[in-house]
Amino acid sequence: MSVSGTGLLARCLQHEADHLDGIVYVDRLSPENRRETLTAARLDG
Amino acid sequence: MVGGLFGEPVSFLIGEQSPQPLVLPFGLLGALDESGDPVGQLGPGRLQLIGDLSDQVTFPDQVPEALDADGGLDPALAGADRRITGDRERTDLGRVVDVGAAAELPRPGPTDLHDPVSGYVVNPRLATATAIAGTLTYPEGCLSVPGPYAPLERAALAQVTGVDADGR
Numbered sequence A: 001m002s003v004s005g006t007g008l009l010a011r012c013l014q015h016e017a018d019h020l021d022g023i024v025y026v027d028r029l030s031p032e033n034r035r036e037t038l039t040a041a042r043l044d045g
Numbered sequence B: 001m002v003g004g005l006f007g008e009p010v011s012f013l014i015g016e017q018s019p020q021p022l023v024l025p026f027g028l029l030g031a032l033d034e035s036g037d038p039v040g041q042l043g044p045g046r047l048q049l050i051g052d053l054s055d056q057v058t059f060p061d062q063v064p065e066a067l068d069a070d071g072g073l074d075p076a077l078a079g080a081d082r083r084i085t086g087d088r089e090r091t092d093l094g095r096v097v098d099v100g101a102a103a104e105l106p107r108p109g110p111t112d113l114h115d116p117v118s119g120y121v122v123n124p125r126l127a128t129a130t131a132i133a134g135t136l137t138y139p140e141g142c143l144s145v146p147g148p149y150a151p152l153e154r155a156a157l158a159q160v161t162g163v164d165a166d167g168r
Helices: A007-020 A031-044 B075-090
Strands: A002-006 B046-050 B118-128 B135-142 B145-155 B157-163
Touching: A002 A007, A007 B118, A007 B135, A007 B145, A007 B157, A031 B145, B145 B157
Parallel strands: B046 B118
Antiparallel strands: A002 B157, B118 B157, B135 B145
């Protein structure tokens, strides 16, 4: 069986498939954006 | 298809469906808010991607990017990384079976693969088709990294192929 989608659903599929490989979306950001995002996660939490 | 949740292959266009940034709860597929309620028009229902339980992945204690230029642990990023691990544990509510983290997630019981409100793809393999559909950049977030969103370019067309709850 398969599930395919475009746009939002396509993003969800990739996001969740990444998790199965131990990858979070932050890992895919540019170094600058990654640092900014991780710092924000720490400060905003 | 997956439990009749999505019927035939679903097409959603970013921007039409969800004016707000997405929250993608760890282990759940779909646009759900932090209470687990569907947002946008992906719901109701959830679709979980379930990997091979015998092929457990162990997360590193820290992502390589948490290391500073000298190879030491960046204090700011290290803090965030611990948060990520903590949230992986916290967001496991028994329905979360993201086997990428199964090795470290306590699982209260067996997952009901015939849950009427959830669909499942077991051992999914992802394929994307940027050559056909291109890419889209859109703010993305995740409960594993609570709070921020960041624009991320991803393939505009994707497909997962696996087996359903009955092994088909």
